[in-house]
Amino acid sequence: MVKEEQEESSNRPDNTAFTQQRLPAWQPILSASIVIPMFLLIGAAFIGVGVALFITSRDIQLQELDYTGDDSEHPCFKCRTNTEKCTCSMTFSIPTLFKGPVFFYYGLTNYFQNQRKYGASKDDNQLYGDLNYFTSPSTDCDPYTRDSKNMPIVPCGALANSMFNDTFTLSHTVNGVQKIVPLDGKGIAWWTDYNIKYRNPSITPLINAFNGTKKPTNWPKPIYELDTTDVYNNGFINQDFLVWMRRAALPDFRKLYRRITHDDYAAGLPAGNYTLTIAYNYPVHSFNGKKKVVLSNVSWMGGKNDFLGIAYIVVGSMCVVMSVVMLIVYARFKFAEDV
């Protein structure tokens, strides 16, 4: 008998909440009186956010100048197919004060910086300053690993090779005199890029590190001469280089070129006429790309972005409409039942 009882207890399942599937649980019971207001509320919230975004975005001033020069009337038309050094200038006027700080972007379209091969065509170890990879760059960089004489290219790869190399000067016409607007090129790259991701080899002078290497084929000057005036803006940690190396997400993109934060222009660009002088080097004509210069100020949400605000408003409105539909359906049901 005793044995039997023991056996019984051995086969008997445990009586716990888990095994008996009686875990205490919260079972939210949804009803129309929760669902409909919830939809309404969410819709309203989205519309609210959307309106706020839209207003903020609308208040952001934006000046966009296309300087590709496809149009024969365009001042830059002559530079379009010119492979030599070429400068052109465009004038534009700003009707009211362009509030500062003003950000100076260059923009490209139809430019597939997000192409996989293109994006992968670099050597992170090399860019991290690892000298081993100076002499033998990663094959990811193909066909920009070595030049025709089999010399390793530093920085290797298509991404670096195709670095944007137009330069701009902006001048303000004050009383008929061209006054150069100072452009601030400091801190335009990501902090992590500048401080961690990209490192110059710890060899001074920097040029010695590049012995036995070649500059990228498209570059007019080697990387260690990008900014000879400032060692902290030279080599791999050149701000323009870093900005370029941070790939764009989509084929139409902007990249930060400079900020206007100095002197008289710290508060913004006063109304008036401006001239943009472009050192036109970068060819985009062949792939139907466009080049632009964009002046913009920013708000809490960054640059101008109408899409986000509109999308919020649209989605919010859909929710509101849905809640109204639900209300109607609900009312008809209730009505039908009462009858």
Next chain:
Amino acid sequence: MSKEDVESGLTWEVKANSRHYHKHKQRKSFLCFTWGRYSDNVVRSHKYSLLTFLPLTLFEQFQRAANIYFLLMVVLQCVPAISSIPWYITIIPLLVVLSVRGLKDLASDMARRRCDSEINSRPCDVLVSQSFMTAQWKDVCVGDLLRIRRDQIIPADLLLLSSSEPHSLCYVETADIDGETNLKYRQALGATHNELTSHPSEEALGAFNGVVLCEEPNNRLYTFRGQLQWQGECFLLENEHVLLRGTVLRNTDFAYGLTIYTATGADTKILRNCGKLRAKRTQLEEVFNKVVIGIVLSVLLAALLLAIGAGVFSYQVMTQTSFLSALVVDGNPAYNGFLVYWSYIILLSPAMPIALYITFEVIHTIHSKFIGWDLEMYWKQTDKPAEARNTSLSEELGQVGYLLSDKTGTLTQNRLLLRQCCIAGQIYGKYDELCGTGSQAADYSVPMDLSWNPFSSGGLRMFSPTLVETLRGQRCPVTTQFLSALALCHTVMAEWKEGSPVYQAASPDEETLVGAARELGWVFLSRTRDFVVVSELGATRQYQLLALLDFTSKRRRMSVLVVRDPEGGLKLYCKGADVVILERLQKNCPHQTVLGNKVDGLNLFAEACLRTLCVAVRSVPEALWERWSETLALSAAMATCERDTLLEKLYDEMERDLLLLGVTAIEDRLQEGVPETIALLQEAGIRVWVLTGDKKETAVNIGYACRLLHPESRLLEWQELRSAFIHEILFCSRRQILQSADPQVSFFKAKQTELWATHKEMARAKTSVVLTGSELAEFEERPEWGASFMSLAEQCQSVLCCRVTPAQKAEIVKLVRKHTASITMSIGDGANDVNMIKTAHIGVGLAGREGGQAVHNADFAVSQFRFLQRLLLVHGRWSYRRISLFLRYFLFKTCGFALVHIWFGILNGFSAQSLYETWFIALYTVFYTAVPVMCMAFFEQDVSAESSLKFPELYKSGQKKELSSPRKLVTYLLYAVYMSLVLFFIPCGVFYNTAYDYQTMAVTVSMAATFAVTVEIVILTKYWTKFNIAALCVSVVMFFICTRITHSTRLFQSSPADYFFLGVSEKAFIDPVVWLTALLTAWTAVLPSVTFHAFNVILSVHNKHKAFIRKQILLEVELTSRFARGSSLRRSSYAISQGAGPGRLIHSATSIQRAEALKEEKVSTSKKVQNENGNG
């Protein structure tokens, strides 16, 4: 099989007491015998060793298509030209999956290993140079002589040489082999018995030098052919001389045996019999597999289109002097497209979720555990919880459309009681004999006073003082003979415990009858091979047992031939199914009137749901016996296949000119809760069919008793059906009658006027089909009727098939499977149900009193029929819901996440650029989204267990496959496509023409994807346990933490090329635009789902409410009406068991052989017999 080549078949040679011979000599003397033939007795059921584990487990696992697919992906990723994501992104999950399964296999293998070593080290006594030494099982060799003690398990297949019992009998329990708990007995050859027991055992055994020639090892448990050559003579060996490994020696102090087959190499019969449970796949899984294949094909197609795009793009780029043109490999756009094709296959491969199958398995396992853990399905009496033997079917429990049930032991208790008997025309145990005479007293609560009988143990439930009087007064010789027959004619074993015999019987019917005889004073005391000892009203008598005429399914009867001491007259007692016995009675039966009465009795008993057996006697002249026994001995020695037919003919000669003594009537009670369960299941939309071997009257009565049939339901029988079918087939113009959606109404239109006007619903509730086996056979000849029959049966409340054979049971299951898309479930408890249990989608074995055959072959085992309520309505329903939700959510989350790359491809030059950080791809399925959905799959309950049982119609959604239809899955896939569109194009809109870089966008989209799938699981989960909440929070937090970690400086510094997302999340997580975009995207992505669920809430609240109210009203109405209708005349609360109690040949080891066959036949035989009788 190999009976034809008896002579040549005996190639296995075993020499007693010569280890040497088996180890060395053998090899030299016989070329065909290699050294390895006779091995030791070590069981090695484990598959793996230290060296073989890795290759074997990999080999096994890579037989799965999914694993191969992912291996292919890994290989592709290792090709630098096409590697769109690093190789470790897929190999990590693949390794996880492989190692999880590998470890699981290893664990079970270790368990087997432990079990093996435990078995291998069991002690046993081996004869070594004339004395027995204790050795371990693994040391036993072929040719060794073993001594087995009482209650020891037999270590190898032995030839029984002698035992401590007289005549060298010994009893074995074969529970481990066939699940039957009754004792079988085995007997040594007379020659070995005489020689080995007359001298001091050990010396004699040591000197034993017989040679056994027998069959090669095989898996036929119930046959053994061989011969023993000893002392110049040759003895035939049969199954009765063999003790099988795994059986237990009982009631015998010692038995000595010669090892014939050993365990290594699985030579023993039991090891040769370890079949594998065949894998059943659920319908849902099949649908799902198709969907997965569909996904893979779509992915291939999408990759192809993208590759074409890539080719075109490359071509364009080449014609321009672009920065990209140098990147076109070999300057060949087509080749570029080709490479991109493979890259995209890799990139899109996460759409086919690698973790799915392993997760699926884990969930199934947990669901099965829940079934085993359920206290409400735990049966105290036998200490058995429910068991899910097949762990991969749990969701089908929620979709069952047809329940096909066995009757005996399933609906009924299979606890047989002798209720009435009819002796010499007099019926005993009738109601009018009860003092109360009212039907209320029919529960037999008043036992008869049997205190005069010292052997009475109070088990008799027949109340008949008249019978006792008649017996004690010895007034009627027929009655006395009847009781003698009951006490003698059987195959029961008696085991003495505490001064009284305890009966062990294979057939519950026999046990009941012998027990009843014992209560009435005819006590079966013991048996040896040649004698049966019976105490007749206190006077002990020894009957010499001359012959035992075996029960076979064909014969449907058994007899014993005994010498009656002291008169010396020979008597043949015979019992069997009524038809068989009645046709063997004397031509001029002196009790013609009695016979008439008896037949009356038969009908009377049948009406009362009692199972009947006829008992008859014959006085055999001495001369006849002598002649007969000579022929018998002759034919018995033939040892060929003709022997069986010959024996049958011989037996038939003997069982003639019988004198009918009486008829017994045995009752079998319904199990607890059966009517309620059937009613509930029917309300749940499950069509319950009962398939029984019983005769029609009994089956119908039981149908009423268990509410399968309504008291006023119309029974459609074969004649009507048949004419309807013929009608239909002849007049094709009226085909719509039966093939239309509503064959019922038109059927009645054609056939029945009285129900013509009845509402179809009503008609359905009131119509049942009753068929018999022979009619079914006719049916099977015309397969074109199948569809019509099924469409008709669908309209009927229930279907009852009587007198069906096990094969027919399976046929019916097949019919249902063929003509409906529903899931079928079979439930049964006996060996006769094994066929149908295996045929149905789900087989349920009832762990009842009959042997374990059904359970062994079933997918689920429960102890009581009523546990089906919980198994189906609670566990099944939950399981179905959980798994459906799980599968579609899993599809949604992986596809929605992976297909983004298609859209991104359009804007990145079809270059197979990933939109995610590679680590996100790897971690997304494992860490960020897997746990919440698993929690949901474990714990989800839309309604509680109580409500599930209270509102059975909730079950119908599973039958209609509402949650898992291919349409639903496809809808969900479209939803995933929509999500992927949203996931890409909203961030795309936001980031277009801005200064945001690719990596920020990648993090934004990852964030949106994580949010979207998290919201989706929140919507799907209705039951929030603490685990769900924790899992959800942890998953989301994990996303942020892991993202930060993979973007950290430290990891970047250790490997710049692998962790190149340095600093992105740091910046992105504080950027309002990123957050606003992610939130907008996530919300837009789940908006359809949210809206759908919201509409569901609004609409269904009303529906459910209404449904429940209506249901309750209905229930009340039905209940009251039922009470009003209740018929007190029908003894419908009791059911009887199936066919005749089989005689099992006691002194032939073939009894075990036929154990299953017997049970199977039982059903069919007695049914047929009785029905023929009824018809005749």
